[in-house]
Amino acid sequence: MNIGSISASRRGFTLGLMGAALAAGSAGAWAQAKPLAGQTVKMMWIDPLSGLMGPVGTNQLKSLQFFAEKFSATNPAGVKFEVIGMDNKLSPTESLNHLKAAIDQGIRYVLQGNGSSVAIPLIDAINKHNERNPGKEIIFLNTAAVDPDLTNSKCSYWHFRFDADTSMKVEAMTTFIKGQADIKKVFLLNQNYSHGQQVARYAKDALKRKRPDIEIVGEDLHPLAQVRDFAPYIAKIKASGADSVITGNWGSDLSLLVKAATEGGFNGKFYTYYAGVTGTPTALGNNGAGRVYQVSYNHYNMGGQMDTWMKEFQAKYSDDFYTGSIIRIFETLGAAMAKAKSTDPVKVAPALEGLKLTSTFGGEVEMRKADHQLQQTLYISVWQKADAKYPYSPEKTGMTLAPVAEFAPYVSSTPTSCQMVRPS
Numbered sequence: 001m002n003i004g005s006i007s008a009s010r011r012g013f014t015l016g017l018m019g020a021a022l023a024a025g026s027a028g029a030w031a032q033a034k035p036l037a038g039q040t041v042k043m044m045w046i047d048p049l050s051g052l053m054g055p056v057g058t059n060q061l062k063s064l065q066f067f068a069e070k071f072s073a074t075n076p077a078g079v080k081f082e083v084i085g086m087d088n089k090l091s092p093t094e095s096l097n098h099l100k101a102a103i104d105q106g107i108r109y110v111l112q113g114n115g116s117s118v119a120i121p122l123i124d125a126i127n128k129h130n131e132r133n134p135g136k137e138i139i140f141l142n143t144a145a146v147d148p149d150l151t152n153s154k155c156s157y158w159h160f161r162f163d164a165d166t167s168m169k170v171e172a173m174t175t176f177i178k179g180q181a182d183i184k185k186v187f188l189l190n191q192n193y194s195h196g197q198q199v200a201r202y203a204k205d206a207l208k209r210k211r212p213d214i215e216i217v218g219e220d221l222h223p224l225a226q227v228r229d230f231a232p233y234i235a236k237i238k239a240s241g242a243d244s245v246i247t248g249n250w251g252s253d254l255s256l257l258v259k260a261a262t263e264g265g266f267n268g269k270f271y272t273y274y275a276g277v278t279g280t281p282t283a284l285g286n287n288g289a290g291r292v293y294q295v296s297y298n299h300y301n302m303g304g305q306m307d308t309w310m311k312e313f314q315a316k317y318s319d320d321f322y323t324g325s326i327i328r329i330f331e332t333l334g335a336a337m338a339k340a341k342s343t344d345p346v347k348v349a350p351a352l353e354g355l356k357l358t359s360t361f362g363g364e365v366e367m368r369k370a371d372h373q374l375q376q377t378l379y380i381s382v383w384q385k386a387d388a389k390y391p392y393s394p395e396k397t398g399m400t401l402a403p404v405a406e407f408a409p410y411v412s413s414t415p416t417s418c419q420m421v422r423p424s
Contacts, residue, residue, distance in 0.1 A: 034078025035341045041079045041333075043068075043109040043141070044102040046095050046122070049087035052225045052252040055278045057114060060143070061085040062317050063326050064111065070309070075334025079343060083111070090114065090225055092121045099125055108137065108345050111329070113144030113163065114251075116194045117224070120147070123156050130158055139345040139352075141333070143325045146248075146273075147194040148202075148414070151371040155418035158345070160352055160372045162325035162332075164297050164412065166198045166248065172378040172412040173246070173271055173295040174206035176405050177214075183269070185217045187242035189233060191253055192221035199248035199273075217242050225253060230260035237266060244269040255279035262287040269293065275383060276300060276322045276401050281394040284383055289399065292383040298324035299381040299401045300392040302361045310392060320394045327360055328374065332367060346423075366409070371418035378412045380405040 045064055048057040061083070068081040075081075084107070086098040095118045102110055112122055123140060130137040142150065142161040146169070151161055164172075177183055188203055190196030200219055207214050218240040220233060227233075234257075237245060245268060249257055254274055261270070262283075268291070274280065275294040284292060300310070300322070313321040336351035337343055354369040362377040381401035386393040390402040 034076065034338075036337060036343060037078030039077075039079045039343055040082055041109060041337070041343050042082045042084065042105075042107045043111055044098065044105075044107045045083055045085045045111040046088050046098045046102075046118075047085075047112055047114045048090045049085065050089055053090055053114060053250075054087075056251045057087070059278050059319055059321075060114075060323050060326070062319065063313070063321050063323050066313055066316070066321075067309075067326050067330055071330035071334055075330065075338070077334050077337035077343075079334070079337060081330060081333075088112075088118060090118065092118050095122055096125055099129075103129060103136070103138070106136075108343070109139050109141060109333075111141045111143055113142055113323075113325070115224070116145040116147035116150060119145035119150060120154060120194070123150065123154065123159050126158055127156055135346075137345045137349075139349060141329050143323060143329065145195070147198055149194065149198075151373040152417045155371050155416070155420055157349065157372075157420055157422050160332075160367060160374075162328045162374050164376060164378055165373060165414070166195060167202050167414040168373075168412045169273060169295045169378065170199065170202040170206050171414055172380065172405075172407045173293075174203065174210050175407065175411065176293075176295075176380045177207070177244075177271065178210045183211075183214060183244050185215050185240070185242045185244070187218040187220075187237045187240050187245045188216065189218075189220050189222070189237065189245055189247050189249070189257070191224045191249055193224050196221055196224075196248050199246070203246050222253070225251065227253065228256065230257045231264055233257070234260045234264035234266050237261075237268075238264065242268055244271060246271045248273045250274040250277055252279060255283040258288060258292070259283040267291070271295070276320075276381075276394055278320075278322075281320075281397050281399065284399065285397060286385075286399065288383045290382060290384060293404075294381050294383075294401055295378060296324075296381070297376050297378055298322075298361055299379050299403055300394055301381075301390040301400060301402060304361065306361045307392070322394075324361065325374075328365060328376075331357060331359055332365075332374075364409075368416070370420065371416040372420075373416065375409040375413055377409055378407045379403050380407075 072080045088095040340347040340351040386400040
């Protein structure tokens with residue numbers, strides 16, 4: 001071998017050592033940046049996959065698993081998220097059985113949201129379990145159960161809500177209604193359980209405060225997820241002379257309601273919580289244009305990274321993503337675990353309290369320490385024809401929910417009476 005070849009060989013060896021050193025340095029930096037790299041966080045989702053509300057749950061389970069994969073690759077803790085879905089049939093009893101299964105499997109994070117009537121007994125059971133089983137504590141991540149009592153009289157150290165509660169949404173909705181001079185007579189139609197009852201109560205109080213001239217011309221409650229024909233309710237609304245309806249209905253109870261309104265010739269406005277949820281866009285079609293409003297913490301035309309993800313989700317599942325709280329859960333959980341340098345709920349819970357971050361959508365959010373209610377921007381959007389400015393069309397209707405008002409967190413934030421009992 002000549003001297004030139006030996007020199008080249010040595011240069012290669014030296015470069016190889018340098019590359020190995022750089023690789024080791026990068027691995028060290030990665031380990032430092034991702035303190036829990038290689039750990040898996042198993043989560044059990046307990047919500048309906050069957051019955052009238054099954055389509056909503058099916059969409060949300062796909063959403064959770066889609067974003068579990070996304071955030072497993074990017075979260076600052078370096079953990080892998082894994083979501084197991086269980087069908088509770090919208091039943092508290094079934095939900096408690098699934099909670100027991102989660103406990104038996106050593107799962108420390110539980111997700112639920114479709115029905116405060118389920119959330120309340122789940123919180124009670126988790127509180128009791130955590131008190132009796134130190135070292136095996138569970139955190140309850142609330143995706144959509146919005147009864148204000150969950151962060152007031154029934155608040156729990158182990159419960160964190162990522163949706164905006166009913167009082168917050170009513171505050172934003174009625175602030176918007178305050179400026180709508182054409183609204184004179186309102187009918188309140190809601191599901192007969194804690195959430196629906198709270199929507200009616202808070203709406204009456206807020207309207208009295210902000211628009212005392214508005215007349216409540218009717219109020220009705222109906223069974224949750226049991227009504228298949230809302231024609232009698234629409235007839236009652238029309239007979240009342242109402243020009244607007246406020247409803248917290250979701251799932252089939254909203255899609256069937258708006259379908260009955262179209263067929264029954266009710267041309268008034270609807271102020272809703274969940275107009276963008278599975279089945280309702282199709283039920284609305286072109287008929288609700290300019291007349292159906294939604295209050296929410298996200299909408300179909302957020303833009304930016306949300307736009308990219310929504311298109312990807314639609315292409316993968318032929319379905320629409322709408323439960324934005326799922327993104328917030330993975331954002332905050334990853335940040336809290338990185339801060340705590342642990343996946344143990346005992347260490348993660350205090351790291352979640354008071355946590356602030358700039359979310360993928362909607363700006364800065366804060367998990368309020370006093371009651372574990374996420375403080376976030378709320379939007380009012382209206383059902384209209386999709387256009388160049390607001391192009392996303394749910395359920396391929398050619399329509400969309402376009403934003404018409406935005407309320408910063410301090411506007412819709414409501415006080416809490418929570419007396420948080422923290423572990424000693």
